[in-house]
Amino acid sequence: MAPKTSPPVLGTRALNRATLHRQLLLERAPMGVADAVEHLLGLQEQNTSPPYYALAARLDGFRPEALSALMESRAVARIVSLRSTVHTHTARDAVALRGLAQSGAVDREIAVFVARGGLDGVDLDRLAALSRSLVEERPRTPKELREELSREWPGADPPSLSVAARCLLPLVQVTPRGLWGRSGQVALTTTDHWFGAPGGEAADLDETVLRYLAAFGPASVKDMRSWCGLTRLRTAFERLRPRLLTFRDERGTELFDLPEAPRPDPDTPAPPRFLPEFDNLLLSHADRSRVAAAEHRSRTWTGNRSHRVFLADGFLAGLWHLDETKERTVLTVEPFAPLGRAPRTDLLAEAERTLRIMTPTDVPYEIRVDTPER
Numbered sequence: 001m002a003p004k005t006s007p008p009v010l011g012t013r014a015l016n017r018a019t020l021h022r023q024l025l026l027e028r029a030p031m032g033v034a035d036a037v038e039h040l041l042g043l044q045e046q047n048t049s050p051p052y053y054a055l056a057a058r059l060d061g062f063r064p065e066a067l068s069a070l071m072e073s074r075a076v077a078r079i080v081s082l083r084s085t086v087h088t089h090t091a092r093d094a095v096a097l098r099g100l101a102q103s104g105a106v107d108r109e110i111a112v113f114v115a116r117g118g119l120d121g122v123d124l125d126r127l128a129a130l131s132r133s134l135v136e137e138r139p140r141t142p143k144e145l146r147e148e149l150s151r152e153w154p155g156a157d158p159p160s161l162s163v164a165a166r167c168l169l170p171l172v173q174v175t176p177r178g179l180w181g182r183s184g185q186v187a188l189t190t191t192d193h194w195f196g197a198p199g200g201e202a203a204d205l206d207e208t209v210l211r212y213l214a215a216f217g218p219a220s221v222k223d224m225r226s227w228c229g230l231t232r233l234r235t236a237f238e239r240l241r242p243r244l245l246t247f248r249d250e251r252g253t254e255l256f257d258l259p260e261a262p263r264p265d266p267d268t269p270a271p272p273r274f275l276p277e278f279d280n281l282l283l284s285h286a287d288r289s290r291v292a293a294a295e296h297r298s299r300t301w302t303g304n305r306s307h308r309v310f311l312a313d314g315f316l317a318g319l320w321h322l323d324e325t326k327e328r329t330v331l332t333v334e335p336f337a338p339l340g341r342a343p344r345t346d347l348l349a350e351a352e353r354t355l356r357i358m359t360p361t362d363v364p365y366e367i368r369v370d371t372p373e374r
Contacts (some may be wrong), residue, residue: 017264019266023281024059029060031060033070038093040215044087045278050277053276071088074091076091077191084167085278096200098203099170106229110167116160121155125166127152138186139189142186143189236354253287272350274350317337328365329359
């Protein structure tokens with residue numbers, strides 16, 4: 001019997017270039033906005049602007065009005081899904097991926113509120129039914145939902161009631177919330193009501209594993225768990241093992257990938273990119289060293305707030321800040337280390353491109369570069 005061969009090892013740069021390619025960050029894709037949102041399995045967005053900047057970094061010819069139009073037509077929507085956080089999804093994924101996420105972080109979130117006693121005496125089935133009738137009568141803000149539910153359960157914790165409703169039901173944040181250049185408070189209704197079609201099945205787990213690898217691979221089981229918040233994923237990967245390739249990273253972790261997926265040469269040039277807070281690239285792997293060196297990771301967060309970051313040579317290289325007024329927009333680059341002449345020139349060109357896309361034509365802009373601390 002021939003000896004069993006060890007899986008090939010993929011170094012950090014090989015993983016970096018493969019992931020950037022899947023994330024449409026190695027070169028901008030000539031792809032439609034809806035197709036990109038679906039390929040990426042959604043875009044995380046605690047705030048309303050990150051999906052726009054995420055797509056500006058990834059798509060050739062992107063204009064923010066294109067995503068807004070999809071939201072207004074209800075082809076794309078904002079909903080709590082993966083990791084029980086707000087994502088922008090296509091209508092199909094808003095239903096399917098929310099359904100898949102329900103048994104993971106979404107159910108765990110409501111369990112926390114139950115354990116804390118905030119829902120003592122509350123019949124959750126009754127809460128779900130009452131909440132559905134309220135938000136399908138007309139979209140309700142979380143405050144309005146809390147007030148209505150508190151009339152039924154005056155002894156319960158009001159914030160726990162509205163969180164429970166959001167966890168028990170697939171609630172879309174309706175427009176104008178999320179539209180480019182417009183504002184609107186969060187108002188909620190069900191996916192059934194918003195999309196005008198009842199129900200829809202949860203995403204198939206095996207299919208979702210394959211989609212995750214297409215957008216984020218090569219990846220480990222723990223990587224996918226970090227991305228979606230689901231547990232017990234090993235069984236699905238084992239079912240799919242005959243259809244997948246396996247590798248090891250430099251730490252010995254087993255990685256899975258699609259046979260036909262691109263894995264570019266590690267020396268492939270990677271242009272600078274400006275990414276928004278909570279970008280998928282930085283949140284979708286347990287081991288983020290393929291993008292972020294260990295010494296830089298803590299600098300991208302303050303408490304639970306994520307900062308905007310930029311990539312140089314494919315890796316996390318600094319932060320960027322945006323100061324917007326009616327008179328002027330200022331983009332400030334804060335590198336973690338001094339930039340060479342060529343990287344600085346390329347970075348400034350990318351900053352200008354980003355501002356040209358995202359800034360109103362009648363608002364002047366400027367770019368500043370902070371001197372990094374030594």
